[in-house]
Every structure is written in structure tokens, then in C-alpha cells.
Amino acid sequence: MKRQRRRLLYVVTGLVLLGGAAAIVLSVLSDNLVFFYSPTDLATQQIPDGRPLRIGGLVADGSVHRSADGKSTTFDVTDKVHHVQIIYSGPLPDLFREGQGVVIEGVREANGTIMASTVLAKHDERYMPPEVVDALKRAGRWQESAAAAR
Amino acid sequence: MIIELGHFALILALPLALIQATVPLWGAERRHAGMMALGDLTALAQFALIALAFATLVNAYITSDFSVLNVAENSSSAKPLIYKISGVWGNHEGSMMLWVLILTLFGAAVAWFGDNLPAPLKARVLAVQAMIGAGFFLFILFTSDPFQRLADPPLEGNGLNPVLQDPGLAFHPPMLYLGYVGFAVAFAFAVAALIEGKVDAAWARWVRPWTLAAWCALTIGIAMGSWWAYYTLGWGGWWFWDPVENASFMPWLVGTALLHSAIVVEKRDALKGWTVLLAILTFSLSLIGTFLVRSGVLTSVHAFALDPRRGLFILVLLAVAIGGSLLLYAVRAPALAGGGLFAPISREGALVLNNVLLTTGAATVFIGTLYPLFLDAVGGPKLSVGYPFFDRTFVPIMVPLLLAVAVGPFLGWKRGDLRGALERLWIAFGLALALGAIALYLSQGGPILAVGGLMLAAWVGFGAITEWVGRTRLSWRRALHLPRAAHGMTLAHLGLAVTVAGIAASAWQVERIAVMHPGDNIAIGGYTLHLDRLSGLDTPSYHAERADIRVTAGDRAITVMHPEKRHYPLEQMTRGETAIRTTFLADLYLALGDDDGKGGATIRAYWKPLVPWIWIGAVFMALGGVLSLSDRRFRVGVARRAAPASAVTEAGE
Numbered sequence: 001m002k003r004q005r006r007r008l009l010y011v012v013t014g015l016v017l018l019g020g021a022a023a024i025v026l027s028v029l030s031d032n033l034v035f036f037y038s039p040t041d042l043a044t045q046q047i048p049d050g051r052p053l054r055i056g057g058l059v060a061d062g063s064v065h066r067s068a069d070g071k072s073t074t075f076d077v078t079d080k081v082h083h084v085q086i087i088y089s090g091p092l093p094d095l096f097r098e099g100q101g102v103v104i105e106g107v108r109e110a111n112g113t114i115m116a117s118t119v120l121a122k123h124d125e126r127y128m129p130p131e132v133v134d135a136l137k138r139a140g141r142w143q144e145s146a147a148a149a150r
Numbered sequence: 151m152i153i154e155l156g157h158f159a160l161i162l163a164l165p166l167a168l169i170q171a172t173v174p175l176w177g178a179e180r181r182h183a184g185m186m187a188l189g190d191l192t193a194l195a196q197f198a199l200i201a202l203a204f205a206t207l208v209n210a211y212i213t214s215d216f217s218v219l220n221v222a223e224n225s226s227s228a229k230p231l232i233y234k235i236s237g238v239w240g241n242h243e244g245s246m247m248l249w250v251l252i253l254t255l256f257g258a259a260v261a262w263f264g265d266n267l268p269a270p271l272k273a274r275v276l277a278v279q280a281m282i283g284a285g286f287f288l289f290i291l292f293t294s295d296p297f298q299r300l301a302d303p304p305l306e307g308n309g310l311n312p313v314l315q316d317p318g319l320a321f322h323p324p325m326l327y328l329g330y331v332g333f334a335v336a337f338a339f340a341v342a343a344l345i346e347g348k349v350d351a352a353w354a355r356w357v358r359p360w361t362l363a364a365w366c367a368l369t370i371g372i373a374m375g376s377w378w379a380y381y382t383l384g385w386g387g388w389w390f391w392d393p394v395e396n397a398s399f400m401p402w403l404v405g406t407a408l409l410h411s412a413i414v415v416e417k418r419d420a421l422k423g424w425t426v427l428l429a430i431l432t433f434s435l436s437l438i439g440t441f442l443v444r445s446g447v448l449t450s451v452h453a454f455a456l457d458p459r460r461g462l463f464i465l466v467l468l469a470v471a472i473g474g475s476l477l478l479y480a481v482r483a484p485a486l487a488g489g490g491l492f493a494p495i496s497r498e499g500a501l502v503l504n505n506v507l508l509t510t511g512a513a514t515v516f517i518g519t520l521y522p523l524f525l526d527a528v529g530g531p532k533l534s535v536g537y538p539f540f541d542r543t544f545v546p547i548m549v550p551l552l553l554a555v556a557v558g559p560f561l562g563w564k565r566g567d568l569r570g571a572l573e574r575l576w577i578a579f580g581l582a583l584a585l586g587a588i589a590l591y592l593s594q595g596g597p598i599l600a601v602g603g604l605m606l607a608a609w610v611g612f613g614a615i616t617e618w619v620g621r622t623r624l625s626w627r628r629a630l631h632l633p634r635a636a637h638g639m640t641l642a643h644l645g646l647a648v649t650v651a652g653i654a655a656s657a658w659q660v661e662r663i664a665v666m667h668p669g670d671n672i673a674i675g676g677y678t679l680h681l682d683r684l685s686g687l688d689t690p691s692y693h694a695e696r697a698d699i700r701v702t703a704g705d706r707a708i709t710v711m712h713p714e715k716r717h718y719p720l721e722q723m724t725r726g727e728t729a730i731r732t733t734f735l736a737d738l739y740l741a742l743g744d745d746d747g748k749g750g751a752t753i754r755a756y757w758k759p760l761v762p763w764i765w766i767g768a769v770f771m772a773l774g775g776v777l778s779l780s781d782r783r784f785r786v787g788v789a790r791r792a793a794p795a796s797a798v799t800e801a802g803e
Binding site: 006009010014017018021024025028029031032033034035036052054066068069071090091092093094095105 | 383384385491494506510513514517518521531532533534535536538539542543546547663664665723724725726741743744746752754
């Protein structure tokens with residue numbers, strides 16, 4: 001094979017591979033984008049059921065209940081305007097507690113309850129997930145002074 | 151007073167770095183021996199100064215000097231000594247100090263051991279290294295100063311995050327940084343080569359050991375992080391495609407590509423431009439990784455708001471380092487052309503395939519990790535990329551790589567015989583098929599993809615063994631004559647197979663979650679777990695709830711396990727302490743959950759087949775790297791002498 005033809009072969013192979021990879025990435029990416037909503041968004045917007053989504057907010061006081069078999073936990077997440085009920089059947093993070101900022105990843109059922117697949121509470125109680133701050137700000141319930149004091 | 155000495159030493163290191171970044175560079179241009187040699191002195195002096203600064207910081211932590219802001223915020227007097235020391239790098243400022251400590255250590259190593267390097271190349275390498283150093287010194291001094299005093303020192307510090315009070319995590323950051331910073335040396339060599347316009351086998355001979363060493367450290371660092379996640383988080387997950395993990399995984403992938411392409415430069419004098427580009431990319435990704443994790447940008451671009459100066463500085467530094475080196479590459483890379491020709495089916499061709507697949511894999515991880523950040527920065531919707539994205543893009547790209555790993559070493563340089571290679575691999579192929587059939591039969595319609603993964607692992611593993619057996623013919627004499635790098639390759643590829651097997655087998659894990667009272671028992675993975683007692687336990691730094699769980703198999707008593715849940719009063723935090731019993735073929739994994747208020751508690755039990763293999767494989771890979779590193783060719787002083795002769799004598803490898 002001549003040098004030029006060989007180079008052409010490499011370039012074409014490279015482009016085909018690159019194109020293939022890009023096609024896979026783009027199609028899979030659009031399927032796996034998880035959009036972020038606040039409890040108010042969930043209450044006021046039309047959101048398709050059955051797609052994974054993320055919710056940020058605070059765990060509402062007095063809302064945490066564990067099932068008798070210890071397998072699942074129900075609780076409400078709030079931005080201090082609207083509440084949304086969450087059902088989760090995995091191990092809760094060590095920092096999960098009432099009043100704590102959390103980020104939930106899950107799927108919304110037809111009745112509005114979220115079946116959570118992941119519950120994130122950061123490993124630092126002084127830290128508030130940015131998504132939660134954002135949700136509280138949009139709900140008009142964010143106090144800078146409280147944030148600074150934390 | 152002592153801490154001010156450290157601060158002063160750090161400030162003094164900055165002008166030294168600036169001198170080293172300019173004078174030797176100019177000296178190399180003018181071929182002035184004295185100016186070039188100056189770089190050695192400043193590199194050693196910089197290391198001495200930074201070591202002093204770091205020592206004063208460690209001293210402040212050990213003596214619990216809470217008049218230092220950094221110590222007051224991140225330490226407490228009641229901690230064990232080891233966590234006082236590891237607390238130094240358990241925070242942003244201290245970890246940046248560790249970064250520059252390793253950077254200057256490596257700079258000093260190049261100066262000290264680099265006698266056999268051509269003087270201009272060495273001068274330029276040290277200059278580039280000092281530029282990186284200067285950038286970091288400025289960053290620390292202006293935005294992340296660990297030496298600040300408190301006017302009003304508290305009596306007790308805030309303590310260290312309990313999550314970090316763990317042996318696995320204490321040494322995770324230093325290992326990662328050794329990797330990142332080791333790639334900085336490869337980067338400095340790449341940029342120096344671009345300035346010189348020359349890349350040869352001697353160059354590759356210097357770059358490869360540094361890359362290897364960095365790669366080994368990074369491998370161990372990532373494995374430690376993943377192992378830590380496994381035993382702490384309470385449900386036995388070991389990889390989450392979390393942005394923080396991806397930040398260290400991307401340089402590992404590209405670094406692995408670099409490791410392999412540097413072989414081609416060394417042996418065949420080809421792929422020079424590409425190798426230089428990989429060296430630049432690997433370090434760029436390391437920089438991005440360090441900063442993404444440390445600056446908090448990963449959770450959101452808005453986290454910059456915490457300290458806008460820090461964020462801006464980071465962006466400027468990234469832009470200068472990455473943009474500058476890539477620009478230099480664009481201008482100078484054409485000068486590096488030339489080198490040996492090779493057919494598509496050849497050892498070089500296989501290594502190119504390895505490079506293409508690894509970098510494509512890294513690119514998909516990059517897109518998944520940074521796309522949400524990018525969208526957020528331009529004011530788009532807030533979103534994240536779900537982990538199925540990574541499973542569905544990265545994994546398919548790795549399948550051809552694993553298929554090729556077994557074949558590549560059988561192909562000859564320049565022109566390979568694919569058919570001959572495959573014929574020699576028929577035993578490995580048969581064994582992989584047989585193993586797949588057994589797994590399929592045993593799992594009874596279980597996860598089919600996991601069977602495929604196991605077969606791939608067997609293919610890679612038996613392929614590596616076949617290659618090794620073919621070369622040594624199982625004779626000690628032959629094995630001893632083989633270069634250590636060849637043994638290293640076998641071990642590393644074997645490690646890859648072991649890790650892949652561990653990952654694939656995790657699909658067969660069994661999970662049991664139950665509320666148990668003392669006297670209750672549950673069955674899992676052939677064991678019976680009896681909860682004997684739930685009790686409390688007090689230590690100076692935490693209060694623990696503890697379960698005594700007796701494990702039996704049939705009538706045989708196996709062991710007693712103690713999962714705990716620990717509450718740290720000072721830090722106001724709770725963390726679980728899991729109990730794991732491993733047979734190296736499977737783990738029994740227990741975590742204690744919340745109590746039910748009626749004298750019982752939730753127990754999570756998992757049986758995880760082959761899961762330890764994930765980390766055992768990583769250790770094999772790193773050991774393979776170390777073995778290659780000890781190869782005679784890389785010993786100090788060999789580089790120049792061996793350069794002309796080696797092309798002939800080692801062409802057969």
C-alpha cells in the first residue's frame with residue numbers, strides 16, 4: 001500500500017469510528033438527561049410521567065416515616081411553598097434528616113408521588129446543594145442571612 | 151512564629167519558580183551552560199522551601215495550633231495522630247500545599263537524576279515545570295492561603311469531617327496527586343520537546359517511566375477511592391459515575407493511552423506527535439480534575455460564587471496551561487513528523503487501536519461529566535446526566551478494547567500476522583467459551599450481559615497467560631531473561647481481566663434487608679446471620695451503636711461480625727461502619743441501619759461474588775506498572791547509552 005492510500009485509510013477509519021461514537025453518545029445522552037425541578041415546578045408545571053427527574057428541597061419536618069419491614073421510607077420534600085411526597089427503598093445517606101437539604105433522583109408516578117432511586121444528602125451539614133438553594137430562591141423562601149450564618 | 155516561617159518559605163519559592171521558568175529557557179536557546187544549570191539549583195531549592203512550608207503546616211496540625219485558621223477549621227485536639235496529619239490535605243488549602251509539595255519533589259528529582267539528559271532538554275523541562283509551579287504558588291498565596299492566623303484563637307477546632315477519618319481516605323488524595331503531578335512531568339517533557347522540535351527514543355525513555363509511575367499511583371488512588379465508597383456508603387456500591395470520580399478517571403484513561411503510545415515512540419520512532427498530544431491532554435485532564443473537585447464547580451457552576459477570585463483564577467490558569475500548550479502543539483507538531491511506517495495489522499496498529507478506544511472512552515466520560523456544567527454556564531436548563539448514559543456509551547467502547555488486548559501482544563512490529571495470532575489464542579478462546587457456558591448454566595437465565603463480561607475477562611486473562619507461557623515456555627531461565635517490562639505487561643493485562651471479572655460478577659449479588667431483633671436470623675448466600683445483641687459503645691471521638699451478628703453455614707460457626715453506626719458529637723455527624731467478611735471469592739457485607747424504636751434495627755446484608763477482584767485487579771495493574779518501571783532500560787544512566795543500539799536488539803519484543 002502506498003503511503004498516501006494508507007493515510008487515507010486511517011483518516012476514513014478514524015472518521016467512521018468518530019462518527020459512530022458521536023451518534024451513540026448523542027442518542028444515549030438525550031435519553032439520559034435528567035432535568036431538575038423544584039416542588040413548586042412539580043405542582044404548577046406539566047411534567048411527563050415516567051421520566052427520571054431530580055428534585056431539590058428540604059426534608060419537611062415530621063414527614064419521615066419508615067415502613068414496618070424497614071425496607072422503605074416515605075417523606076416530603078418542600079421548598080416551603082409546595083410539598084411533594086417521596087417513597088424511597090434504599091439505604092438513606094448518613095446525613096439524611098428532617099430540615100436537611102436533599103436532592104432526589106427518581107420517577108414520578110401518576111398520583112404525583114416520586115419513586116426515588118437515589119437520595120443525595122451531602123457529607124457536610126454546612127453545605128447546601130446548589131439545586132436546593134436554587135429551588136428555595138425560586139420559591140422566594142431563601143434567606144441570605146440564614147445561609148451566611150450556617 | 152513557626153507557621154510564619156512556612157508562609158515565608160512559600161512566598162520565597164515563587165520568585166525562585168519565576169527565575170527557573172525563564173533563565174534556563176533562555177539559556178537553552180543561547181546554549182549557555184551556566185544559565186541552563188541554574189534550573190537544577192532552583193528546582194532543589196524550591197523543593198527544600200516547599201518541604202519546609204509543608205512541614206510547618208503539618209506541625210501546626212500535630213500540635214493543634216488553633217491560632218491558625220486552617221487548623222481551627224479542620225482539626226481538633228482529640229483526634230488520633232494519623233488523622234491530624236491526614237487532616238492537612240483533608241481541606242482545599244492543605245491539599246493544594248500537598249500538590250505543590252509533590253510537584254517540587256518531582257522537579258527536584260528531574261534535576262537530581264537527570265544528569266544523562268541533554269542539557270537543553272533538561273533546562274526546558276525544568277522551566278516548564280516551574281511555570282506550572284509558579285501558577286500554583288500564586289493560586290495558593292492569593293486565594294487559598296493555609297497560613298492565615300486567627301486574631302482570636304478558639305480553644306477547640308471544628309474537627310475533621312468524620313468521613314475523612316478513615317485509613318482508606320487518608321491516603322487516597324496523596325496517591326491521586328502523585329498520579330496527577332507525575333503526569334505534570336510528562337507534560338513538561340512534551341512541551342519541552344515541542345519547543346525543541348525534537349522527539350526521539352531517548353525522550354520516550356524518559357517520559358515512559360514518569361508516565362508509568364504516575365499511572366501506577368493514579369490506579370491505586372482511584373482503586374482506594376472506590377474501595378472506600380464500597381465499605382463506607384452502606385450498600386456496597388463501588389462506582390457511581392459521579393463527576394468527582396470521573397474527574398480522576400479521565401486522566402487515567404488518557405494516561406493509559408499515553409503509556410502505550412510512548413512504547414511506539416520508544417521502539418519504532420512513530421506516533422510522536424500523537425504521543426506529545428496525549429501527554430498534554432493527560433495533564434490537562436489532571437488539572438481539570440484537581441480543580442473541578444477542589445473548587446466545588448462540579449455541583450454547580452454557581453459554587454464559584456463562594457469565592458469568585460478562586461474560580462476566576464482557576465479558569466485563567468486552565469486557559470493558560472491548556473490553551474498555551476495546545477497552541478504550541480498546533481504550531482510545532484508538524485516538525486515532529488516522520489518515523490517508522492507500519493501496516494494496520496501490526497503491534498503499532500494494535501496500540502493505535504488501544505489509543506483510539508481509550509481516548510474515545512475518555513471523551514464520552516468528558517461529555518457526560520461536563521455537559522451539565524456547560525449548559526448551566528450558558529444559562530441553559532439545570533440538568534444532570536444519568537448514570538445509564540455512561541453504562542451505555544463507555545461500556546460498548548470498552549468491548550472491542552478488551553477483545554483486542556489479548557491479540558495485540560501476539561502481533562509483530564511493523565507487520566503482524568492476525569491469523570497466526572488468533573491461532574495461538576484458540577485455547578484462551580475455548581476457555582472463555584467454556585467459562586461462559588458454565589456461568590450461563592449456573593445463573594439460570596440470570597443477567598446475560600454479565601456472562602458476556604465474564605467471557606471477555608477470561609479472554610483477556612487467558613490471552614495474557616498464553617502470551618507469557620509462549621515466551622517463557624515455562625522455563626525459569628527464559629523467564630529470567632525476559633525484560634521485566636514484558637512480565638509487567640502480562641501482570642497488568644491479567645489485572646485488567648481480574649477487574650473486569652469482578653465488575654461483571656457484581657450482577658449476581660444478593661441483597662437482604664430486614665428489621666431484626668436480638669434472636670432473629672436471616673439467610674443469605676449460603677450463610678445464616680443471627681443477631682445476638684445490639685449495644686452502645688463510647689470512644690473519645692464518637693458514640694457507636696453496634697450489632698453482634700453471628701454467621702453460620704449449616705452447623706458450622708464462621709465468624710462474628712460487628713456493623714456499627716457512629717455518631718460524632720463534635721462534628722454533629724453520623725456515619726455507618728460496615729462489617730465485611732471476604733473469602734476473596736465473595737464478600738459478605740453487613741450494614742447497620744436505623745433502630746425501629748422497639749429494640750430492633752434495620753440490617754442490610756449483601757452477598758457479593760467476586761467483588762474483591764475489582765481492587766485486586768487494580769493492584770495487579772499497578773504492580774505490573776512497578777515491574778515495568780524496574781526494567782533495566784529505565785535505570786538511571788541507561789537512557790543515552792542504550793539509544794542507538796536498542797532499536798535492533800529489542801525489536802523482537
